[in-house]
Amino acid sequence: MRLAVLFAGLGLTIAGAGLAWANTPVKATMRDWKVDLAGLERMVVFNQGFDPVEMAALAARVSNDAGKLSARIAGGNAKAQDIKSRFQTLAADADALAAATKRDAARPKYEQLRSACVSCHDAYAQ
Ligand code: HEC
Numbered sequence: 001m002r003l004a005v006l007f008a009g010l011g012l013t014i015a016g017a018g019l020a021w022a023n024t025p026v027k028a029t030m031r032d033w034k035v036d037l038a039g040l041e042r043m044v045v046f047n048q049g050f051d052p053v054e055m056a057a058l059a060a061r062v063s064n065d066a067g068k069l070s071a072r073i074a075g076g077n078a079k080a081q082d083i084k085s086r087f088q089t090l091a092a093d094a095d096a097l098a099a100a101t102k103r104d105a106a107r108p109k110y111e112q113l114r115s116a117c118v119s120c121h122d123a124y125a126q
Pocket residue numbers: 001002003004006027030031033034037062083084086087090113114116117118120121124125
């Protein structure tokens with residue numbers, strides 16, 4: 001489903017001006033996340049240049065974005081609330097990854113973060 005269609009159908013009450021659900025901000029954020037996740041995967045899964053500081057910075061960026069998106073969904077229908085909660089889960093998973101300092105510990109946290117992306121896409125991005 002196109003983001004424009006998805007967010008148009010949510011019956012959202014947007015808290016704060018300037019959020020265009022239907023166009024670039026959400027999409028641009030998703031594209032940033034794709035790059036961030038690729039960097040995380042390279043370090044955590046493929047063990048190429050693992051650096052806990054860089055890892056935490058990438059994960060914190062995802063968390064921050066997800067927190068902002070979830071904060072902007074106020075009210076709305078059940079679907080809106082489901083999406084809000086998925087963004088909250090994503091933020092929590094990214095925080096958990098950011099807190100890991102060793103690659104062994106980071107790996108399952110990375111997988112969990114990744115699955116939060118995939119499960120929302122399975123539900124809404126078909
Ligand atoms: C709460 C739901 C949700 C979560 C969580 C989510 N996405 Fe998405 N994402 C979507 C939807 C819906 C689309 C479909 C966009 C469209 O086709 O208009 C999408 C599209 C995308 C796209 C394609 C954007 C484009 O260029 O059109 C990328 C890349 C992406 N997501 C990456 C991610 C990554 C990486 C994560 C995890 C860090 C993530 N997403 C988490 C809902 C989500």
